[in-house]
Amino acid sequence: MDKIDIEIDGKMVQVDPGSMIIEAADEAGIVIPRFCYHKKLSIAANCRMCLVDVEKARKPLPACATPVTSGMIVRTKSQLAREAQKSVMEFLLINHPLDCPICDQGGECELQDVAMGYGDDVSRFTEGKRSVKDKDIGPLVSTDMTRCIHCTRCIRFGEEVAGLRELGATGRGEHMEVGTYVAKSVKSELSGNIIDLCPVGALTSKPFRFSARAWELQQRNSIAVHDCVGSNTQLHIRRNEVMRVVPQENEAINETWLSDRDRFSYVGLNSDDRLTQPMIRQKDQWIEVDWPTAFVAMKDALTACIEQHGPEQVAAIASPNSTVEEFYLLQKVLRGLGSNNVDHRLRQKNFDDQDEVGAYPGLECNLSELAHMDSILLLGSNIHHEQPILGHRVRKAARRGAQVLALNPLKFNYHFPLAAESVVPPAELCDRLAGIAKALMETQQAPEDAKKLLANTVVSETDKVMAQHLLQAERAIILLGTLAQHHSHAATIRRLSRLICQMANVDLGWLTDGANAQGAWLAGAIPHRGPANSSLTAQGVTAHDAFEKALKAYVLMNVEPNLDCADGRQARHALTSADMVIALSTFKDPLLMEMAHILLPITPYSETAGTYVNVMGEWQTARAVVTPQGEARPGWKVLRVMGNMFNLPGFEYTSQSSVLAELKEQLDNASSSGGLQWVCPESLPNADKGYLERITQWPLYRVDPLVRRSQPLQETTLQDAVGIYMHSDQAAKLNLKAGDVAHIEQQGTATLNVFIDERVPLGSVYVPAGYLETADLSGGSIVVRRDK
């Protein structure tokens, strides 16, 4: 569409027809005061702060709700406009307590700023001001509702973005109050954004409250490290301490939003159990040592182990949140020592298709395209909890009219309607995918081997509906979530997904664990390929096999084996029976200390420069924003010295960027590898397991060592508490009821509270991972009985 010309404050600007005066002014850099308007929310036009003088209009008009017309002449600073703006300001301040000195928003308050420009220096209001009781809406957001100016941004955010309408305006006129009406916590994984949205100090950050003033803080850019989106953040620093985290706008990634996990995980950075000194275990005593001693001990132990048992008895397992530089150097050290046993895929159980993956598992479209899909199949994904920002994108698509489909082992409460849904026990997931594929075969070309494989597949009605939606959609995508990727038949799931994608011509997206799985693949932190997808003469073993085989030595990087691995029990057994466990770690986890022999303190993301590659292949480098605590050092530096200790060639790096440059050069020279190709699985897994199956997933605030240490996040009611969840009919069969305590055996044992939960399909129980209480459970059949 052609732009139209309008004049604002004597300046000619070209704007899109249909846009509002305020948008045009913003683009032209002309400031119009506002409270209720926010570019990402619908227009409410209720604060009236943005009144401007429009020629030929009979009275001042709200700039946020007045569409531009060709030849329009707008004055934002004429006498009429100024008077209108000043009057509105006066009204807004009538009931505002003006308690800036004790308000956390002071110094970064839109009301304060605008009042400076448009307010009077004395108040003419002598009557009593109203006051409003504060509400307790949970551990993340604190409220001072007397300060609320009823802009309704927080309410609109809930409805339009978070997809959960929890806040509202009750009462009217003088008695109007913003709140939840009934006392309850706000239950959204994006709730912290209302802190940023609130133009006054009515909604502020509870964990940050009263700890610093805005003007004492320095702002540094960074990257969020808990999901594969890589949201852009700003860390606010005071005296070498991260005081809080806020989003940095990046339209292509997180827009203006940030998930609560990314916003409040910083509390864990300063937890008491930071590892700040290298430590060595002597007999059963842990002693603190200096770095040279630790390095020598590490070298001697590993050398001895390799001499005795061979390098293939050494494995390195890294957290998927590590930086590209850490991944790269870790694999370089290990491969230098002669072992290919490097992996970051802590939670996967099945790797049969790893050779069929392209450069890395990721998203075949970019994030903004996600919102423009016509159909999306969520496969084993509670997307809001796994990837909150992507959940929002999918919801956007749904609001545009996309048909969202879900195939899951648990019934999730999405914030959008589903066009079709199958909830089946985990073992049946493959059958349903096979069903969808077979339904597609009716009209689409299919490979012969696939036809043979699905010969006996029975197609359900829902399978047909899903196939239809995928086929009819102009653009569609299948998103594989954690429940699909952690599945014991994950390879078959991925292969069938690929088959469906080929037949229906839709995209595929893997929503990987952690912040940097893509970086791990590219840097070679995988056992079957070197950096930049180079091929190897001998493949190493995967993380899962490395634990199953119980090797002699392990190098861990920010892994808490009990809580972070697919099979915590197996990991613990392997580590406790190993000769040598070297743990590079940010925290002093007591359980890790039971297994490790040498602890090397490495810094968290805020204290190191490092690069992350997100799910769409976007490389983002974050700088260190505070200096390391104690003797902790950036992982890449520690690994570089490790390389030096073993006299490995090519470890002369002087900076993080030289490490990155080396990898980038290899990538530039690498031949591009294709996408995941269809490879026919030998057979479909038998859906009838004949025993009770355990469904497991990591609740959103239990995914990594840092979030687990963020107390405010742990106090929210959003994540599934530790326990065993089952359908009421299943409970009846097991002779259990809500509130009972159940004894569970799955190789190991656990004693857990029983929750009745109709989301869980019959034939299975759901026991979340990431909790110590469930860390002893393993894989395979599960026995549940009432605890005596």
Place this chain on the structure above:
Amino acid sequence: MAYLLSAEVRAEIDKWLEKYPKDQKQSAVLTALHLAQEQNQGWLSEDVMDAVADYLDMPKIAVYEVASFYSMYELKPVGKHKIAVCTNISCMLRNSDQIVKHLEQRTGAKLNGTSEDGKFTLKEVECLGACVNAPMFQIGKEYYEKLTPEKVDEILDGLE
């Protein structure tokens, strides 16, 4: 939760729902709340409002917003008879103060309160549009106009 609404109430709401587009069930919220209030001894408890929200596929808070906005909805228990007495300008000029005082005496309820025996609630309301016959009050769906203390006695005597 829908069971909190009686079958009759639900049937009545359904009739209203037919008048609106299928995906805009919230259009029936005002009527639904009135019906629910009638069924629930004249007031809307949280669980009744939640039941309405569930029945109309609305967020609960959206129902609270509506219920707390209009003064015809009661958010606290009321007496058996709710007397909505107008004290707005026309009624005031025609001595509604006297009517209020008399009502307070007769019923034992304070204005905007409920009598101890739970029989009466007095509620001050703004103009109900019956100014020509001021002063007035409303009980249930009935308007009572041109009130005098004697007439009030008569009306109250007629109530169970």
